Amino acid sequence: MTIQRQYVLPNCSLLLEGLSTDTSNVLSILANAEFKIVGMEQSLAGGLDFFKAIVGAVNAYCQRLLSGIDHPDHMPSQSSLISVEPGEGQYHRLLVQPELLNSEDKERQPKTITLSTVQLFDMAEAIDQFFADGQTLPEFVVPLAPLARRHVRSQEPLAQRAVPPIIGVATLAAAGLGLFFMPIPEGLEESLTQPAALEETTGNPLETSPPGDDILPDDAAPLAAEEPPDVVSSASEPAAASEPLSAEQLATLQQQMQQQISGALAADTAFEQPLSYDISVAANGDILGYNPLDNASFDGLESTPLPNLTYIPVDSDTVNPVAQFNLTFDTDGTVTVAPQESGGLPDIVTPEAVVPEVVTPEEPEGIDEAQSSAPASSEPSSGTTATDLSSGELPSSVATDIRDPDLIYDLNQGLRKTIVGNMNEEWSGPEVRYRVRLDDSGQVVGYEPANDAAEDYVDDLNLASLVEAADSPHPQLDFLVVLSGSETVEVNPWDGWP
Amino acid sequence: MTVKSPPEKSVRPPILDKLPDPGVQSNECPRRAKTQLDFIMLAIEALELNASQAMLAAINELGLQDVLRNRVHVWRLRSTNPLRKFNQRQPLTLEEAKALVLVVCHLCRKLTGLIRQLFLGYQQLQDQELSLEHHFRLAKYLKRFRAHFRARMNPKRAMVLTYSTDEKLDELALALLTQLLVCTGTRGEERLWASLFDGEVS
Incomplete structure (x- = not known):
């Protein structure tokens, strides 16, 4: 049906x-x-x-x-x-x-x-x-x-879906090609070379600088591990720029500095004693850093306009000092700005008279002509702190230095024992620092006081009697000896432990 | 002393079992489903002036009060549409989506006469090669839909940008009208429900 x-x-x-x-x-x-x-x-x-x-x-x-x-x-x-x-x-x-x-x-x-x-x-x-x-x-x-x-097929054809990534890659390639032909910005180049220069100055001068060079590491870096340095620099004191200024530029900058600092100094300012500083200056006249050259200068820092005038760059790579000047405040408030060698290193030693930390009793053979002839040598403070030392002549660099860590350790211990055994039991005084150079057999090659007070206690510590091989051809190394009271004797390699 | 009755256990409305689980991994609706449901409701609002009231009535008639609690809740669920200006970044659960599908189809059936009338008018206009404005009721629907769409959708969205012209919006409105017609059918709920997960199941 x-x-x-x-x-x-x-x-x-x-x-x-x-x-x-x-x-x-x-x-x-x-x-x-x-x-x-x-x-x-x-x-x-x-x-x-x-x-x-x-x-x-x-x-x-x-x-x-x-x-x-x-x-x-x-x-x-x-x-x-x-x-x-x-x-x-x-x-x-x-x-x-x-x-x-x-x-x-x-x-x-x-x-x-x-x-x-x-x-x-x-x-x-x-x-x-x-x-x-x-x-x-x-x-x-x-x-x-x-x-x-x-x-489900994609609603867009493959060709359309492929467009965005292709555009992206093509744009990147085009940008890369375009930028390849652009010169590297100058500021960048400087900042790239900067760290190397800094390291050279502060890292291990004795190792890296050629013999005869007079760079003594009064810079804070090697000492930082043991003691706060008596030399205070402002926030940053980068190495000077690689490009030297022409004489006219330097003169202009010097004049500018003179005016700037004089202007910032109150009219009736008077100082108890002359103050002298190293200042490093940027091309536009900004003071980037200053370095008191003696203790009086350090103590009197607050009475000078320097802390206020210092320009602390946000990024120390972006502003580079181009020149160094010696700045002197006389007792009557007169400001003198004298050029240092442009393009020099920030902690270049000015003639020995004004650098109590590094006293080389006799004219060091390696000192730079430009510096020894610098006007700073005729400053009023000249000669006030120089001490005639019968011994302790110490060439500022070592021909061959000791690199073996074990040997350095042994030498360090030996030196400490020697110093402790040699000093007067009752000795007491302020903190003193010496630089003592040993050769690889542990013989003292030379020494030099490394701060003001140290000069006065050389005899108390019988350091002169320790010198055994004044001219040793063997590898040598500098040690920092710090004494504060008879109990505390610290000995460390000058450049820090390897 | 009055003894408080234990809190009412929310009973899952049995009507939801009419729709099978689609076989997606999570308990959430895919992005396109959220958009589509909201658009369909937008079209219903453009057809009927008092749509939100009708929607609440439909919820009561279908016994879905436990799932769609009140007007604000429905609004929040609709706002899960990522193209909305005030997009609620919250999931639309399968249960809530089922309830919305049932409500939508219920409303569509009530509007069957109007929807068919609009289609006959559309057919006449197309046969006589007249523009859509010549049918009063259809033109009104399109105009209201455009206004609703522009008021509520985020114009910064790329997909909303593709509907920037009146013509594009009219096309969308007519496509949605077709969807409403399909929803009026005997198996309208099942068809709409299955279509929400097209291309989302493995």
């Missing part, structure tokens, strides 16, 4: 004809399915294959309408029997392969039907109502499931 089921909607009706396998009224074998669409003369009719195909395509297309993502089930392809495509505006194209249709004229071309949205929806609704009807084809179930990720 043939069973007919009809699902009628305003624009489309679905007629299903089939058989029931048993006495119940359930349509379980589909014989014919027919869609009648309002406004179309021909109906779409076919068997089970047709019905399955159209249900799959219409369902998938409805999902596409909702999500906007193409489903493989409705896309036209080689294998698809029925496909649905979006058409113009609100129309949609239904493509049906001719072999599915129960049609008399056997066409070879796929049948194309244009459906409006409402017609298509009614078709889907008829199918949905069929699914909701438990009496018709109960075993025919098409679940509605989300589309798997692998079916």
Whole structure:
């Protein structure tokens, strides 16, 4: 017995004809399915294959309408029997392969039907109502499931997706190429060379400077480990710039300094004793650092305008000193600015008279002509602190220095014992420092006082008697001996422990 | 002495079981689902003046008060749409999304007549090659949708920028109208629910 089921909607009706396998009224074998669409003369009719195909395509297309993502089930392809495509505006194209249709004229071309949205929806609704009807084809179930990720093609073609990374790489390449031809900024070059220069001055002068050079490390760096230095420099005192100034520039700068410091000094200022400083100056006239040359200068620092005038650069690499001057405040408040060698090192030793820390009793052979002839030597303080030492001549550099850490340790211990054994038991006094040079056999080659007070106690400590080999050809090393009271004797390598 | 009854256990509304779990890893809706749900609700608001009230009524009719507690809660859920100006950076759980889908389809069914009428008008305009302004009701819908969209979406978003012109917004409004039509169907909830996770399941 043939069973007919009809699902009628305003624009489309679905007629299903089939058989029931048993006495119940359930349509379980589909014989014919027919869609009648309002406004179309021909109906779409076919068997089970047709019905399955159209249900799959219409369902998938409805999902596409909702999500906007193409489903493989409705896309036209080689294998698809029925496909649905979006058409113009609100129309949609239904493509049906001719072999599915129960049609008399056997066409070879796929049948194309244009459906409006409402017609298509009614078709889907008829199918949905069929699914909701438990009496018709109960075993025919098409679940509605989300589309798997692998079916989703990217909405943009590969060419478009490739554009942003390509642009990025190309821009980087172009920028790199462009910048390659740009000169390195000058400031950068200076700051690159700067650290090396600094290290050379402060790191290990005895090792790195050639013999005969007169650079004595009165700089704070090697001593920093043991004692706070008696020489205080301002926040930064970088090495002088590599490029020397011309004589005119130097003169201008000197004049500028003179005016600047005189202007900053109150008119009626008077000092108890002359104060002298090294100052390093930037090209634009900023004072970048100052270095008191004796204790009186250090104590009187606050009464000078120097602390206020000093410009502390944010980044010491950006501003480099170009010149060094000797600055002297006379007792009556007169300011004298005298040039040092431009491009010199920041802690260059001015003639011995004004540098009590490093007293070389006789004219050191290695001293720079430029400095010995510097006007600073004629300062009023000249000669006031110079001491004539019968012994302790100490060339400022060592020809071959000792590098073996174990040997240095032994020498250090030996020297300490020697000093302790040699000194007067009752000795007491202020803190004194000496530089003592040993050769590799432990013999004292020479010594020199390293601070003011030290000069007065040379005899008390019998240092002169210690000198055994004044001119030893062997490798040598300097040690720092610090005595404060009879109990405390500290001995360390001058340049720190290796 | 009054004995306080134990706190009510929130019972999961059985109507939510109508929609199957989509098989995504987390309990959150993907980004596109949040956007799509909000856009569909925007289209409903453009169709019906009193949509927010109707939405609350629908929540009560469907017994979803436990999931969608009040107007503010619904607004917060809609604001999970990342394209919104006042985007709430919080997740939209599957349960909340299911409830919203049910409410949306419920509202759509009530609007079936109007939606079909608009489509017939659209069809006539297209057949006679007239512009969309010639159908009064359709033009009103489009205008309201454009106003809602521009008022609520963040114009700095790239996707919102693609809808900067009236024509683009009209296209979006008509596409959403089609979605509303599909939602009115017998299996509208299932179709909408499945479509939210298109391309998100493995």
